[in-house]
Amino acid sequence: MKGRQFLSKVFRRHSSNSVYLKEKEIATIPKYLHEYLFRTEAPITAVPCKVKLELPALQGNSLQDHFGCISDTLVGEYFKLLEEGTVVFEKNVELPKTWQMKTGWLRYTRDGRHPEPVPYPLEDVFVFDVETCVSRGQLPTLAVAISSEAVYGWCSEFLLNDSKYPEHTRLKHLIPLGGKDISRIAIGHNVGYDRVRSQEPYHEEDSAIRFMDTMSMWIPISGMADHQRSMYEVDDLVLAEELMTYCAMDCVATGKIYSKLWPKFKERFPSLVTLYGFLNVGNAYLPINRQWNDFFKVNEETCENKKVTAAQAIVTCAKLLIEENSNGSAAQNDPWMWQFDWSLDKKQNHPGWFYKLFRKRALVQSDISNLVSEDVVTKSAMIPAIFGMTYGPYPVYKSKSHGWGFLVPTSIRKTVQDQDEDFNIPSDSIQEFVEKNMKISKKVTLPLAATVRFRGCDFYKLPHPSGRGNVGDILSKMFASELDEKLLKPSRYQDQFEKVLMSLRSTRFWTSYRERYHSEIPVWYEKEVGTDNDLVGAIAPAIVPAGTVSRRSVHKLWVTLTNSAVTPPGFKLVGADVDSQEQWLAGLFGDASAAKSLPISERRAGVTPFSEMMLVGTKSNGTDLHTVVAKQLGISRHNAKILNYARLYGSGERHAELFLIQSGVSAQNARIISKNLFALTKGTLSRWHKLNKVLLPLVHRFNNSGGKLEFIGFGGDFYVPAYSNLQCDTLIDFEKYVTESLRSQDNCSIGTEDIVQFMYENSAQPHFLYNGGYESATFNFLEQESQKKLLRTPILNCQLGDSLAQLPDEAPDRDRFNFKYRRSVMNWLVQSSAVDFLHLLLVCMEWLCNEYSIKHRFVISIHDEIRYLCPEEEASRLGLALMLSNLYVRAYITEKVGISQLPETIAFFSQVDCDKVLRKEVDSPFTNPDGSTVENGVAWTFEDLLKHNNGTLRKIK
Incomplete structure (x- = not known):
């Protein structure tokens, strides 16, 4: 155990930026389960067995053999047909x-x-x-x-x-x-x-x-x-x-x-498990009833009603604004409305801008209650002005050249320079408004330079969510978070503004989904159900089984479809969400890579801090990754969680900085926090030499004698700092120590230069590795894998597509291409491995259901969740089959990457849902289009399902 303890200590000493992580013992599955799955002696961390499961016999000599056998049984006939088709077609x-x-x-x-x-x-x-x-x-x-x-x-x-x-x-x-x-x-x-x-x-x-x-x-x-x-x-x-x-x-x-x-x-894609996934992920089946048609009608009516309400709210507020600014000079001093035409029409006595709110000029005289959505222009630069929209404390303004931004009085900016343009901006009233509004508004950090300088005011462009370009609509989906967090908000007529905002959001959603809804084909069965002669049918959605380069399935109507799926009488929907699937895989890959430096018997999950926090860290005691990062950086756990996921998918320091700025952090602090975030998590990227493996005992001896040489165990090799690293002096001391040790052993004179060459593999070309962060081992694995000429997933050996693969050495701009798409390749490796997980889960479920004659029907899989339809009396057996499938799949994956043990915390789903409808949580309120509510479903734990089924998948008579 000494090697493992030493490696763990090294990770904790150098992985937390002076924050020492106490190593935790990670409990593993009970002894009988370990021996059944891995066929090796159980580790001392195995938890006591509470209830013993009755398990089916595995096929072959290992889990790897077993999945090969069951996938061949399930898909072998289809493989033969596909082989035959190649010749025929x-x-x-x-x-x-x-x-x-x-x-x-x-x-x-x-x-x-x-x-x-x-x-x-x-x-x-x-x-x-x-x-x-x-x-x-x-x-x-x-x-x-x-x-x-x-x-x-x-x-x-x-x-x-x-x-x-x-x-x-x-x-x-x-x-x-x-x-x-x-x-x-x-x-x-x-x-x-x-x-x-x-x-x-x-x-x-x-x-x-x-x-x-x-x-x-x-x-x-x-x-x-x-x-x-x-x-x-x-x-x-x-x-x-x-x-x-x-x-x-x-x-x-x-x-x-x-x-x-x-x-x-x-x-x-050499595995038959992958072929099974290709053939069955698209074999979706969603049960529906009359609510499918009602869903469309209700959404149409709701959307139209909200549009009418919004149109009437806009006109109501516009009329109030005209009344409040009946004095012409007052209108010209309004921080927003000064820019519009206030000259009155001689016949109807309305200002010029008011007419532009209507589709037809004659509608100006209409009673507000008679107006419909088509009568009023709900998208124009006048709408934010009518409601006095602000960004932080500053009034918004739309420039013809620069899009939406905000106006800052130059006295508040404290520096006055030559004006670029001359506008009749009411800078005094703007300054008065801003000074009052600063006390009740979110603080905004101003960029170093204004976009345009007007007389008395500076104009700053609003930051575009994509990082570039002008902002064309501040009420669009892109600014939803700013509106929700009141960074963008109305300064007047707030209640009426809420009606407008709700209408815009509802309209955007339904406009996007209306045509997609019509593209589906609901098929109705010719039979009567219940006393209401209700329609019962199904949808077979047109899923693309591998719609992305990472083989994720794609469908254009996930949300509407899932919300409309309802079981027929006597049936239940049973399913689960895979807990933190991609983070677990990324942490496991880091563990496996680090553990290759250890003897096989000492390799375990959780040897790296990132993986350990994933396995045993909890939100409640503040030891999960998101809470730890939040505390160290002084940010909210919510923001830490967003940044942690973004980093895993390849986002860099600049992205984190922009996100923090949009969350209200000053530019200077955002830069500091972003830098500290990456040092704390990803670590520091520096040069390292690959050490000759025979010298590892000398590293231990050197450090035990007072030396402080860092080393990285990665992929079965060991790396020590290069000369350009901050540990240069320690490295030179270590080289002297090695030289003296070798000379004393060999009893002969060896030149120092020869010894240095012997110590390292190609010392002229050091390796770039991360060190000092919670996730350093994971990112070292991802970075090194992404540079392979032939990259495959560690689980099912699926190969990276040509569009992202490394270009040949002789290709022009090869290095530029490889660098540009490196993050995409790293993202592919994690996401594609998650697809491997799903395909294994599908295969295992089908095997268990066939083995125990559990009636079931695959419904749908959306990334990390999976759902089945079954008769009500089969629900708990199907739920237990899901739990066991998770066990088999996690064990298969950990064994495949070289770790033959399974932590108890991830062996089973945290819960399996049993419900009548598809919803995110079984206790989320669910209202049918007709106004009736659906009772809550049930969330089963593993212990619940053991009790329900007496510890077996066999049908109990």
């Missing part, structure tokens, strides 16, 4: 010269015989493409499938009969593909679009057909891609035949693309 395909336009599927064989009607494509692997008529709706109009034996054409009854689309979509309106019990594969480009127009994804019992998306194959291999096909008008059947040929040619092209991609896919 690379060949040229002869398409039918003419298409018969009949409802349903027609099969065109290679021998040219008369096409025959079939219920669905007969072969088990085929390329598939669907066309729609977007001017009429989202239902399929034409489809083509190509297999090894035939070409298939499908035609909708709505095309042939020119009939209206139904009010409620039924299964019969979609395309049948077969595969209820037999493994089948439909291959397509952006195949999620085609999947949602097929029958099988909507079946209440999951079908065996799966969809392979060539776009998802392409994105993580070579970069982003997009593809969407739509048929706009079909006027006659001749045109329809042409479009059928076009659709078939699309299939041919997709088949050839697939044939080229599949060999690369196997090479880049």
Whole structure:
């Protein structure tokens, strides 16, 4: 244990900027679980067993073998079909010269015989493409499938009969593909679009057909891609035949693309677990009821009502402003309204600016209560002026050249320089207002130089959230936090302003989601449920299984979809959120890298401060990372948490500085805090020499004899400070010590220069490493991995895509490219490893549910959360299966990176949710569109589920 204790002490001595971290013993899973999972002797940190679980036998000799075996069982047949498809689809395909336009599927064989009607494509692997008529709706109009034996054409009854689309979509309106019990594969480009127009994804019992998306194959291999096909008008059947040929040619092209991609896919993603993820992440199924339609109606009405309220509020305040400034000179001295036309109209006696609030001049005379949203201009520079908006204590102003900013009287600025422009700004009234407002407003740190200097006032541009450009709208989503924190706020008519702000936010949300909502296809089952004859149906969302280079799944309507999912009677939604998934992975990678310097028997999780805080630190006693950082830097825990996550994803000191400034910290303090933050967490980047491993005992002896040489254990190697490091003097002393030691051992004369060369690996090229921070080990791992020419995830060996991979040595601007995208590569490594985690979890859940005959249906996975649908009586068994899946997956990952033990704190989910609806927390208030409320769900702990199931997944009679 001496090696581990020494390494731990080194980390704590040099990892906290003079803040000593007391090493904590990290409890690990009980002895019987450890031996079952790792097949090694349990460590002394194993906790006592309270209730013993009945567990299934593992397949193979290790967890690594086990996951290989179960993934082969689950996806092996699909793999064979995909292999077969590579051979089939690379060949040229002869398409039918003419298409018969009949409802349903027609099969065109290679021998040219008369096409025959079939219920669905007969072969088990085929390329598939669907066309729609977007001017009429989202239902399929034409489809083509190509297999090894035939070409298939499908035609909708709505095309042939020119009939209206139904009010409620039924299964019969979609395309049948077969595969209820037999493994089948439909291959397509952006195949999620085609999947949602097929029958099988909507079946209440999951079908065996799966969809392979060539776009998802392409994105993580070579970069982003997009593809969407739509048929706009079909006027006659001749045109329809042409479009059928076009659709078939699309299939041919997709088949050839697939044939080229599949060999690369196997090479880049060698694990069958990854293939299972590709085929099943997109196999989502969301149960819905009548509330789906009500949701749209209620949102439309609510949005419109808020827009009307906002329009009337604006006009009300504008009229009040006119009354309060009936004296012309008073209007010219208003800190905001001085810039607008106050000349009165002779007929109606309104100032010129008032007319510009209305879409039509005649509406000026309308009664306010009769105005609707379309009558009033709700987006203009007049709106903030009417409400007297301020940034901190200063009135806002919109410059034609520089966008939105704020005005600071030069007497408050204390320095007066030549004026760049001459405006009739009421600087005296502005100064009077600012002096009063300073007592009740948030402090704003002024930049060193004004953007523009007016007579009596300086104009400062508002900082754009992106860091560049002019601000065009201070009431936009980009300034939501400033508005919430009252850094931006109205100085008058506050109650009416709240109505306007709420309307803008609601309108933004619903405008964004209205069209996306209509792009979904709710399919309703032909049966009655309950006493209200309520509609029951499902949505099969068009998910892109790997929509980013890190293989994260993507869907354009997550929020609306999840809030609208409701279980049918007798069913429950069971799921969990993976606790701090990406932070745990990053900390584990740091541990594993550091632990490689230790004997295998002494490697453990939590050897580095970042990982230890993740595993045993708690918010309640102030030992979690966010609280520790907040205390050390004197900032709020909330801000520390935001900065900690941003840093993990590659943000630098400048980003932290800008965030702190936007949070109200002065520029000077923000710079200091940001610098201290990175020194405290990431550490200091400096040069280090890789030490010859045989000399490590001499490092221990040197330090035990009074020396103070720092070293870093990283990736199985040891590093000591380079000459340019602050520890230069100590390093020279160490070299003398080594020289003397070697000479005395060898009893011969060795030149000092030769010994120095022997001590280090390529001393002329030192390594850049972080040291002295909580997260130094993690960032050393991420930095070093990001520089690999062939980078793969540590868990499932998935390879980095070409768009971010290191350029060849001979490539022009190679170093510039690699440096520019280094942070993106580090981010990829963490996020892509999190996707590995999800795919392992899906595989393990399917194995356990099959093993114990637990009825279930995968619903959806959104990054770090996963949800299933099951009969109510199966809910607790499914919940226990989720808990155990987390155990298996975490154990698999820790063992894969070289640590054969599992901390108790992360072995199981903190809770598994059981609910009737999808919501963030089971006790979050949930109101249906009809105004009724949904009772709270249940959050089960591991102990709860053990009691419910008597410690077994077997069904108890």
